[in-house]
Amino acid sequence: MTRSLRLAGIACLGASALALTACGGNGDDGAKKTTVNPALTKSEIKLGLIVSRTGTSSSSDKSGADVALAWQRWVNAGQGIAGHPVRIVVKDDKSDGATATAAAQELLADPNVLSITTEASNTEQPVASALGGKDVPVVGATGYQTKIWTAQPNYFPTAPQAFPATVAVQIASAKAVGAHKFAAVYCAEIAACKEAVGLYGPIAQQQGVQYVGSVAASTTAPSYTAECLRLKNMGADLVQISIAPAAGRKLISDCTGQGYKGYFGVTAGAVNADITKTPNAKLVGGLQGFPWWADTPQVKQFRDAMKKYAPDADYANPASTAVWSTLELIRKAAANLPDKPTRKDMTAGLHTIKDEDLGGLLAQKLTYTAGKPGPAINCLWVYKMQNGKFASAPLSGPSGNSAASGPLKSDCMAAPAAG
Known part of the structure; x- marks a missing residue:
């Protein structure tokens, strides 16, 4: 789907979300030095994030990077994932199809990247062309094109599609x-x-x-x-x-x-x-x-983590919370990863997700079934x-x-x- 069609596809109500310009950085921010619980002695797990930190959709999407990096610090200060420390590999697609394709290919080429999450309104189609049907699970966050998220067996949607x-x-x-x-x-x-x-x-x-x-x-x-x-x-x-x-x-x-x-x-x-x-x-x-304003334990935990690990970040938007809940779903799916995990292990973990909504952090109870595309999300x-x-x-x-x-x-x- 082209950008112009996507403008219509999001009620032409998402048109405003796709025409924003802002500034941001690029690169693997998750590699920067951060405090890790010394008890996390297993191998490092890499999770990829393709996000529009710059370009036309950055105002809608860029906060996802800050949230992902805060989540990384929060998880690594605690119990990690199955005893593994985590690193978020951030790729800025600059709201550009060619850049997004290159980012997807780079993450795909690194077998240590066990899953890829996208928060990029403008580049769903080129990313899907690069990643669809491959061995890496693509897990949320925001995705508007139903034909992508409910057609590829390695796609695991976490947020509602446009129609x-x-x-x-x-x-x-x-x-x-x-x-x-x-x-x-x-x-x-x-x-x-x-x-x-x-x-x-x-x-x-x-x-x-x-x-x-x-x-x-x-x-x-x-x-x-x-x-x-x-x-x-x-x-x-x-x-x-x-x-x-x-x-x-x-x-x-x-x-x-x-x-x-x-x-x-x-x-x-x-x-x-x-x-x-x-x-x-x-x-x-x-x-x-x-x-993000809800007065519940799960949401309070999110706000507390953001205030501690990314105090200057703007997290008061649904792109931020969509990324957080997606990463929390990955953490749950990866709870039993072995000492030397592979993408196959991560995919198997995702297929254990049944009727899951993370206590209300997901709008719809999700079930992922091996060999079948992800569910349509309409909530x-x-x-x-x-x-x-x-x-x-x-x-x-x-x-x-x-x-x-x-x-x-x-x-x-x-x-x-x-x-």
Whole structure:
């Protein structure tokens, strides 16, 4: 799938997540000197991470590297994995397909890298072309393309794919804030952005929400006053932002300036500081990683580890928590690795995962079966944000994980019935 198609595939709601630019480093940060429990005398385990630390999707993905390295330090200060110290081998794909392919090939060529995790919105397809069907397990974290994550036997998904989950949750989340009329603003420059528009009506009908229309907007427009007035005239009280973050920030400012009082929809990788720190933003949507603010022992452990081992990192986003839960799932799968583990051993460990959700750190209970592709994941956590404060906003249906209620309760989305 091309980048433009992926913009549509994430509700063109992830379009904002894929057009961000930031700065970061490159290289194997996990090799830097870190304190290791002297009791960990077995051989070092390497785990690969391909992450967009720089480039167009970095604002959505780059925090995954900081989280992975903090997790490494946290694990090595404790019991390691089956008595082994761990090293995260970080590769920055720079949000570029050729760079991602090279990174994947480098990790594949090192047999001591027992698994590979990806947090790279722009480069799923080239990475899959390099790693699909190979002997190395590819385990999470964020992945939007269903045809990749549920087709390759060496792929182990941990987070929801784009269809139908991230499209449906954006509309369903209207119920979490009492909104009734859903509209979307999508990028005018990319034809694929409009492709998602045809999904809104059927999904809105399924979710009991009225779809009132969509508005095309140029990401380089000097003002969105006209678009905002159209949205107000439609009566919309939830407007999905499906344009780049810089434009999204301006849209929020212009619409609130025109008296719009409703919420803006932002889901998955688009939930990052570029949007969440916009003044006067009222946001609602779904998260592919667990809510980092939850007051539960598992989430508190995550926050404590981040504060101790990466005190300057920005972990208040779902990319961060998706990486943490993925690494925790790997740790569980690897609990019985032998003294000299191989990729085959890691894969066998992953196939012992049955009905696992890490106590609510995964949105859906996962089972991996030898010889079969990974499961489709259609569950997310619904949130809302106002005045810069996040809160869980679970819907009334059954949970996809073991948290029947509370901040870790997830909601599962179904595809609209054919008609």
